[in-house]
Amino acid sequence: xxxxxxxxxxxxxxxxxxxxxxxxxxxxxxxxxxxxxxxxxxxxxxxxxxxxxxxxxxxxxxxxxxxxxxxxxxxxxxxxxxxxxxxxxxxxxxxxxxxxxxxxxxxxxxxxxxxxxxxxxxxxxxxxxxxxxxxxxxxxxxxxxxxxxxx
Numbered sequence: 001x002x003x004x005x006x007x008x009x010x011x012x013x014x015x016x017x018x019x020x021x022x023x024x025x026x027x028x029x030x031x032x033x034x035x036x037x038x039x040x041x042x043x044x045x046x047x048x049x050x051x052x053x054x055x056x057x058x059x060x061x062x063x064x065x066x067x068x069x070x071x072x073x074x075x076x077x078x079x080x081x082x083x084x085x086x087x088x089x090x091x092x093x094x095x096x097x098x099x100x101x102x103x104x105x106x107x108x109x110x111x112x113x114x115x116x117x118x119x120x121x122x123x124x125x126x127x128x129x130x131x132x133x134x135x136x137x138x139x140x141x142x143x144x145x146x147x148x149x150x151x
Contacts, residue, residue: 002066006031007075017063022046024062025072033073033101037130044129047102048072054109073101076108083149084108084142091142095133103129107143119144 002013006029013024025031025048034057037045041056048057049071050064076082081089084107094100103126110117110125117125122143123136131139 002062004065004067005069007070007072007078013062015062017061019062020058021048021050021060021062021065021070022057024065025057025070031072031074034105035098035101037098037102042128042130043099044102044106044126045099047105047129049075049105049109052109052112054106071105073104076104082108083146084111087142087146087149088139091138091145093135093138093142095135099129099131099133103131103139107139107146111143111147115147117143117147 002017004011011029013028015024015028022034022036025034034048035045036058037043039058041059044056046056046058047054050060051068077085084104088094088100088104106125106129110122114121119140122140126139
């Protein structure tokens with residue numbers, strides 16, 4: 001049994017230690033906002049916060065999350081859309097939506113660490129998040145607009 005805190009709730013998970021955190025979140029806990037993309041931690045669709053740091057959950061084993069705090073895109077919106085989510089909506093920066101949960105999580109982590117991040121820092125932080133729809137420029141603009149709300 002592995003204990004961790006997910007979106008503010010203490011949970012005990014009865015899964016093998018090498019089970020990917022993404023599988024635990026989606027299958028055991030019903031949190032489907034994080035998406036399975038590449039399965040190798042390269043595309044960013046499965047990004048979550050692990051003790052405040054953005055990590056790919058598809059290649060993070062459950063044992064690594066033990067006794068940690070995990071925040072998913074659902075947790076970021078516990079009290080309604082957070083500033084990054086609001087800005088992405090306002091700027092119509094998401095199209096298909098597949099990648100957007102990982103982008104929201106990574107951008108939120110960036111703005112918490114660097115509230116005055118510039119366009120270059122935003123683009124660099126989101127470099128690992130693949131958007132097949134090609135809305136990267138609108139995503140960067142939306143994240144920059146969210147800075148004013150998060151500071």
